[in-house]
Structures are given as structure tokens and as C-alpha cells.
Amino acid sequence: MFDVVVARSTRRLATLVLISAITAAWAGESVADETKPGATTPVSYYRQVRPVLQRHCSGCHQPAKAGGKLVLTSFEALQKGGENGPGIVAGKPADSTLVEFISGDKPQMPLKAEPLKKAQVELITRWVAEGAKDDTPAALQDHITAEHPPIYTNPPVVTALAYSPDSQLLAVSGFREILVHKADGSGVVKRLVGRSQRIESLEFSPDGKILAAVGGTPSLFGEVQFWNTTDWTERSANFASDVLFGGWFSDDSKLFACGAADNGIRLIKVEDLTLLRKMDPHSDWVLGTGFSVDGKHLVTVSRDMAMKLSIVENGQFVDNITSITPGALKGGLMALRRHPRKDEFLTGGSDGEPKLYKMIRTQARQIGDDFNRIRGYAPLPGRIFALDFNADGSKFVVGASAAMTGSVRIYSTEDAKLLFELPGHARAIFAVDFRPDGAQVATGGFDGNIRLFDANTGMLVKQFIPVEITQTVAGQK
């Protein structure tokens, strides 16, 4: 049945040897077989090469920060290359800087990161050898320019709205463009075609000279566009690798701030559209920004649920304006507006409750307090995406979405009274704006319609689709 009895020590040793032998065999068992890419079909730029470049290279070689003056976010830019010459020479991998920089035992690129896998390098080399063809599907190639503005078969979702300070114009987000409408909705004044697919926020500078659009193309770049309101010429620059949110001018129109999907804040000099400072007090996407009246402080809100205060001059984080008690905050904050005359900030987000906060804390923090909060307003169903004060801050309009329904309300700021529930919003509201003269408010959202309401009666004045629909497709209502 079992072994002859042996001395204890020998037995112990034998047991140990057996155990370690088994362990070793077990470890050897799990060595996996790596699959190799098939070498017969031609390499696809769009499907095989481009994703590698996107994952490993485009962080540093993109329009916002073109390391070595090289941009790798488009085929054309890759061909053109950077300061070391053309990126690729069709059919000649040996002459292509791209191949040169990623090859070898200690490749120069990617910088400060793991080298590309051998299979990836082989793939790119083979693609160049095979003629470096761009097989991007035609539907995805971009032909839109100011001369060939977008053609719409469906109304785009309205994500941003802004009245000009003189109440004459209403800027509306489109796809790859901003549509400047007459404020009464009677027609388009100008189509401002840019590069960003999405416009997340529209702001006129307080001096009325600039229309700032903040947005970008998801997962590709984040852009700020400054449109000169006299001749509609554009200045633009990239500041991130994903879209930017919540643009805001300082009251003297000299500084501009916006939030980013990399959890950072961008502080930008208006004069030359350059980055003054990047700040990172938040732990999730920053969706709204606002300067204090004197322009010395910056307030920001984020999906991390917090409203935070920073100093403009040095970028230093000062304080959480919202409570820091664990569990006190509910859901991300998605919209922020400063009171036109004082340092009070109105915010809203996932819990649907508009809340007014004072910027500066005047007593020591105690755990559990929410001292800066001035008041809350009756919650809207769903999530608040947009809000705006009237010119003197006595009223505000707020828009929300419960995914399948939308709602817009006007509240009185001081006594928290609900003044109007604006009718007719069947779907999500993503943008609202109070006309500076106080007469009307504009709303927009999922259904692609602009609705203008009389701010003093709450009645619908006009409803229109801000783009021209030139085609319809089957199944479209």
C-alpha cells in the first residue's frame, strides 16, 4: 500500500522534492503560444498601421504638440513628415524616417516608453514596402471646408448656444461648424466652418469682439476657436487630444479658460491664443469653468462631483467649494455659470438640482459642512446639462435631460421660486442661453431644434432647425 518506513528526515526531503518538482512542471504547462499575424494579405493602413500610430505615437505627434514638427494623426501629415524629412517613402522602408525611428534594438521612438512590439514594427515596414497606400474608407475622408460646408441629412444635436452681447445674434453649434443666426431666428448670418466636429461650448467675449468655440473631435483633438466678430476670421489652436469643454472669458476679455477630458484645465491668453497654464485639481473630466469678477480666481466643475477654486496667477489650488465630506456629493457636475455681478456660482449636474455657491469660504472648514452653499433649487428630472443667468443675475434658465425626456425651467435666483416650466421639450436639453436684453431664452438639445421662449411669459416664440436639411434617408422621420 505504501512505502517502506524510512527515517523521518529522508521522508521530509523526499516530500519537498516531490512538491517542488510538481510546481515546476505546473508552471511550465501554462506557457502560451503567441499567434503570429498572417503574412499573406496586404497590410491595411486604416485598420492596422493607423491604430498603432494612434495608440503609441499620436500623443506627442499631434497638431497640439507636434514633437519634431511631426504629426501622425492623418495620412497626409505622416507623408509630409517633420524636421527629419518625409515620414514615409512609398516602397522604400529604408528611406522612411518612421521605419527608421521605430526599428532596431533600442529604437529612438516611442520616447520614454516601451518599444513597439516586433510584430508591429514588421507590420509598418511591410506596409511601406507594399507601397504605403491609404485605404481609409471614402466615407471617413474629410472633404469639408469653408467653401464646401457640411451637408445635413439629419439635424445635428445642439450642444451649445450663445447670444451676442448686443442681443442681435445667436450662435448655434453644428457639425464641423458654428451657425450664426439672427437672434430672432429669422435666418443664418454666417456659417463658421472649422475643424472641430463637436462644439461643446460657445461664448462671446464680454467686449463682443470674439466668439469663442470650444470643442474638438472625440478621441482625436481638443480645439479652441476664436472667431473675430467683425470679419469672421478664425484663429484656432489645439490644446488636448480629446474635446475641450466649458469655455469662459475673464471679465476684461484678456484670459480664457476651458476644461478638458484629461481632467485638466487650460488657461489661455486671448491675445495670441497661447497656453498660459495647465492646472490639474480635478480627478475626472472638467466640464465647466468660470473666473471671479476680478479675474484673480478660477472656479471649475467636473465629473468628479466637485467645484474647485484655483488662483489664476500661479495656478495654485485653493479649496473645494463644495463639501468634502465622503458621500456628500452626488454625481458629476456638468454646468457652471457665474453670477454676472458677484462671486457666486451656479452649478448643476447628475442629481438635477441647481445649486448656488459663494466662491470664498469665510470660516474654518468642519467635516460635514457645506458652508459655501447658498441655496438649492427644486431639482429637475434627470441631469442638468446647461444653465445661464440673465444680465443682472436675478433669474436663470436651466436645462436638463432624463434621457427620454427633457425639461427647461426659469428660476428666480434670490427666492428660489420656479417662474416658468418651458413647454415642448420632448427630449434631452444640452444647451440654454439667456438673451442679454432679458427678453428671450433659447434652448437646444437632442432633437436638433432651437426653441425661443419669451422669458417673461414662458411662452414659445419660435422653433426651428438651425441647419438646412438637404436630403432625407429612408427611415428618417
Place this chain on the structure above:
Amino acid sequence: MHYSKLMTGLLAALICGGPIAARSAEPAPIAIVELQVQPTQLELKGAGDSRRILVTGKTADGRYVDFSAEAQLTLASPVAALDEDRFVIPHTVGDTVLNVTYGGKTVAVPVKVTDSASTPISFVRDVLPVLTKTGCNAGACHGGQQGKAGFKLSLRGYDPQYDYAALTDDLAGRRFNRAQPEQSLMLLKPTQGVPHEGGFLFDEESRYYQLVKRWIAEGCQFGTTDRVQSLEVLPKSILLDTIGQKQSQIVIAKYADGSTRDVSRDVVYETSDFEKALVDKAGNVTAVRRGEASILIRYEGAFITNVCTVLGDREGFAWKETPEYNFVDTAVNNKLKRLKVLPSGLCTDSEFLRRIKIDLTGVPPTAVETRAFLTDSRDSKTKRDAKVDELLSSPDFIDFWTMKWSDLLMSNRKFITEKGVWSFRNWIRNAIATNVPYDQFVSDLMTANGNTFENPAANYYRISRDPKLVMENMTQVFIGTRFMCNQCHDHPFEKWTQIQYYELSAFFSGVGRKPGANAEEEVIFSQPGAQVVMHPKSGQPIAAAFPYKHAGIDPNLTDPREQLANWLVSKENPYFAKSLANRYWSYFLGRGIIDPVDDIRQSNPPTNGELLDALTADFMAHNFDLKHLIKTIVSSHTYQRSIETNPFNQDDNKNYSHAAPRRLGAEQLYDAIMEATGSPGTIPGVPPGFRATQLPDGKVDLSFLDMFGRPPRESPCECERTSEVSLSQTLNLINGPTIGDAIAHPQALIGRLVAEKADSKRLIEEVYLSVVCRFPTPEEMKQGAEFLSQVTSPAEGAQDLMWALINSPAFLFNR
């Protein structure tokens, strides 16, 4: 030789590493005598409809082989066509014929297209399945608790409204682009049009891309909300004769309006055992190794399993009639015959005695008991049955089963004070001693009220204090299901929903607790609304409701806990008796018919449904008599089978064709060491001779027990007790003080024998009888005598012999 579970596993892994791939060569063309198709006719309704057929060939020797991938398919007219996956899709309204040809035989399948118009894409019905099939909402991706890269979906799509909002509403509609659908982020990501950590999932020409694109172009409508009601799979079970053989499947989804849909390529397939059978994304099952695997199929909250049996090489198999002592054996053997597995014979009387004694009382037989049993001249079956009766009415049986139930009910002084664990233990002891019917036992616990000293059952509500926790523990122990999985989301592998979690918890919202007169007691009482359970989303109080109803519910009960107890212990409750029968079975056979025993779900089917149903029915027919259940199990031939295997059952580990060695539990092992060595044993805090199985809870400090997997009694999971084998255990057994001190104890067996100046024959015989419960073989006697003659001290020699035997599998395992 079975050394341990661990080593068996390792050995199996080593044996099967290489040869598999070599064996799965291309199957040679197989001659067929008949060609069959399923279904035998097709009806297509609407442009989005698509249907496949299964093609099966019958071979000359009566086997069935799937030729769905190889058969030639031809449509007689352009009323319908075949798509890239060889599904039949409609073109125009009308009738045609699909000709299926293989191996020189042709079957004509009538195809009827009753509608070819396209309907708007629905989010729930059309888009959500794509997110699930491509893995977007998997737990490791956007379905995780925190989502991924700022984008979160509900786990496997259990919350369509949430997912709809995530795609159309989050960040002002960032993820779709109605103006240019192909520029939608939700299409660019899976095609790698923009960087996507989740990688490439489908291309622009794929069915899924086109579907999602059309949905966006149509304006991202939520659309119809009816979800799938049930799934049906063809073939209804899978039998594969040879390794490498494949079988494809058809899965039909049924909707409330009576419509059906072929979702064979859209469901998610998973295999329960990839060592037995693999399944690919399209649902093709491949035989890997002889045995069984369940193919779990899920689609939009509906589940179905398809049991796959891989027969493998059964050359030379012939069933041998084996005795059937009761219905258990009939059910077990029926399955074995189907699988072509030959059961082992009976174990020896010596093996039986040790096995039954440890299983029923937690301690091995004494040398005296073994000698008496082995020399009893009655026929084996008679004396075995008599032994079972004797043990079932022994005090040791009461102690051991009190410990098992104290584990399950988490009797732990951390929750109910030291006095509490003693009184709760005594209450359980009393129930075991008087064999209280199981339904009454559970009902008494559920409805317990009063002072915990006077009614110790009320300790149940001191151990779990939150209604949700009470409910979780109640479901896991008494209906063998894991409701905790659906606290945060619908159960990922079952029909249970998140709301049901809260509704069922609400039955315990009226449990009031207040301090008693004594510091260590508490008073449990019914007080409506004592702990209100809130709805997880609305935040409003939620009303109590059962997750499933049955005929046995008494509508006249008012106290929610009485309602609950009535619902729970009813014979109509499909889980109550079944889960207990399954749990008890696992205690004796080492593996539940459903395993793990407290994870009963559709996707975890029983290995032998007939057996479990029969055990359950018999248990209920005998009014929940636990001793009867035990006796039924241990009286079976199945329980009494040998661990020795034959070529036709050596790879069986699920169908009870032979006994499986089970490592002794922590307390069993400790007590067995004391019993075998004859050492009195000293456990701190209790009188000498007090057994480990008699301890009130795990707070008694004995590190040996913790090392060998004593459950901490902090969760009701059967998995708290571990039976794994670790290096530290091995070292402790070889070198540790527990065994060493016990063997060397002056009052222990060897000390006594040496004092009596016993000769080496007696020494060896007593050591064998005490440790491994049998007489030594002549060869062992000879070797032992030789060994003892070489040592200077007979005491040390005998101790070494005993030590070696204790370190053998024959002692460490119940086998």
C-alpha cells in the same frame, strides 16, 4: 493513486498538456446513410430576419455527425438568399426551397418569406445585443463598476435605459453623430477609427456596424421595449463521439408578442469546462476530452444551457450489471450507462467503516470498533446497514452535525457573545438530537422572536442584523442561490433582478432588536418598519415581494416573516428541499449534484437531474426527515463504491462511478489524530478530551484547525471551509507538534503498549488498526517487524511507524 485533490489536478494537467492538439486532426470524410435538417422548414418575416439550419448526417454505425458547415446550400429562387454566415435572408415575399446537399444526399427545406419590409432599429431589441456580443458591456470593459475611460454601460446590458442614456445623453450626445453617422464615436471606437483601448471589434462592412449606423441615421430611437422572454436551442443536447468533433447550434429567441428570431450568432456562448468542450463565438462546440461540459448561452437577460457530452473512445465498453440498493443507484447508473462509464465495485468493510464513521460522526473508528466490525460474521450489507443505524443514533453524530449547522448559521461569538454561541449550539444540538424535520427547523429560525437566552433560535437575527444581509444569508443557505450578486445589478447568470433583491430583503424590515435584561442577551421582536429597505434607484421604501411564487403560499399570514417562512419551507418551493438534498449529498460524495452547492442557477445545471429530483422527492415524501435522507444516501451502492477505478471510469469525477478521496476537515483531522494516537488532546479553554468537533465556534484558539481550513463563520458560504492542500500543512504534518506530541504522549497508545511490553506483532497490528482502520497485510507485518528489530528503542520505532502512517493518504483522506 489519489494523493490529494491538488495532485490529481496537477497530474491531470500534466497528462493532458500535449496530446490534445495532436489528436484533433482533420476528420476524414464520413460516409452517411441519411441526411437530416433542423428545422425542417423556414419562415422569414421582415428584412432583418435571418435563419440558419443544422445539417446532420447519420453514419452507418448509427452515429450522428454535424455537417452544417460542410453541406452545400442552394436556394431554388431569389425569393431568399444566403448571407456571409450562410444564414437564409429574405429578398421578396414568396416561397422557395433551400436544397441541402451532403455526401450525395439532398434534403429540400421549404422557405417562406411572408414579409420583406424593414422595421426601424430598436435600441433594446437590436443594438443592445451588439454591445453584449462584442463585449462592450463586459465586466472588464465598460460594464465594470467604474466603466472604462469615462464611459460606463450596465453590466451585460441589464439596464437598457441606463445604456441608452450613456450612448445618447452623456456629455451632450458625444457618442453618436446623427449628422454623419459614420463619424459617431460609438462606430469609430470599435473599428479603431480612433484610438480604442478595447481594440478592434468589427469592421465597416460587418452586420453590426451597419445595424448601429442605421440606428443612428434613424435618429437613435429607443424603439420597442419588449425584451426576449425565453431561449430555445437546437440540438437540445450535444453528444460528440470523437475528440475534435464539432457541433453547431441554433438559438431561437422568443418574444412576448409570439415572434421569434434566430439569434445563433448574436448570443454569447461560454463553456463550463474548457478541458472537455470548447465553444467559439459562432456557437460551434468542439470536443476536447471525454466528459461533460455545459454550454451556457445568454442573450439579453435570458439564459439557457446546452449539455455537451463527449464520449470519446469507448472501444470495448460493455455494461456490467451492478447491484442497486435503492433509487439512488438506479439514477446514478442510468447516467453512467448513457456515458458508457463502468462503476467501481464496493469498497472493503474496513474502508466502509472508516468512511461512514468519519462522515457521520467526524471521528474515525477505534481499534476496538474496527476489530469488532471486521470480525463480525454477518454478511457485509447487513452489518453495514446496522452500523449506519448505530451511528445515526450516536452522541458523536449529534456533535458533528451540530458543528456543521453552526458553521452554516455562522454561530460566532463575534456576533452573539460567548454565552450566545453556547446557547445557540445547544439549540441546534437539540434539533439534531431529536431529528426535528428540516422545514420546521428552518421555519423556527425564520420566525424566531424573544429573548435570545430563552429562545436561542432568535440568535439568527443577531448574527445578521441588516435586512439585506439576512436575506442574502437566507437565500444562500436555504435555497442555495446567491442573491448578493443582484444587489448592484441584475444577476449576471440568472433571472434574478436587482429589484427582487430589495423586495425579498423587505420581508426582514420588521425585525426589531432591543437589549435584554442581561448584558449578553438581546430581544428580537416583530416591529413593522424597524429597518425600512429602500428602492435602489427611487430611494423610496420598497414593499416585500417574493422573487417567484408557488402554490404553497398561505395568504392569511400577516407577519412578514411568517409569510416568508411559509413561502420558504413549502414543498412547492422548487429550491428549498432540493438545495438541502444537494448539500447533504455533497457531504457524503464530495461533490454536489449541483456544484457549488450554494450556487444553484440555470447556468449551473445538475450533473444528474434525475438523481437530484428523486432525492428531493423522497426527502419531501418523508417530511423533511434529515436522518432518512442521510440513510438513503449512505445505504446506496453508489456511496459504498471503492476509490479504485477501472479504465472506463478513471476519468469520471462528476458522476459518482467511484468514490472520491476527500481530505479530512480541520476538526476531523485533529480529532482523528487524537483518536488514532490515543492521546487525550488538550484544547485550550475546554476540558481534556473535548473534541474539536464539539467546540462552540472558531474563536477557540487552535492554529492547527485554522491551518487546515476551519471556517471562520463570517459568511454562510460552504466555501468557507477549505479542503485544499498546502505546503505549510504538509510541513506541519511532517514536522509539527500536534502529531509529534500526540504520538509521544505517555498516556497515548504507544506509551501504553510499550508499558505493557507488547511484542512487535501486537505493536504493528494496533498501530495499523488505530491509524488506518485495518489489519496490516503479511508483507506490511514483515516489513514492520524488520524495521522494529533494527531500532534500539521499540517505543521510538513504533512511534516512527505511526508517524509514517499518519502522513499517508490512507489517514489524511476519507476514502
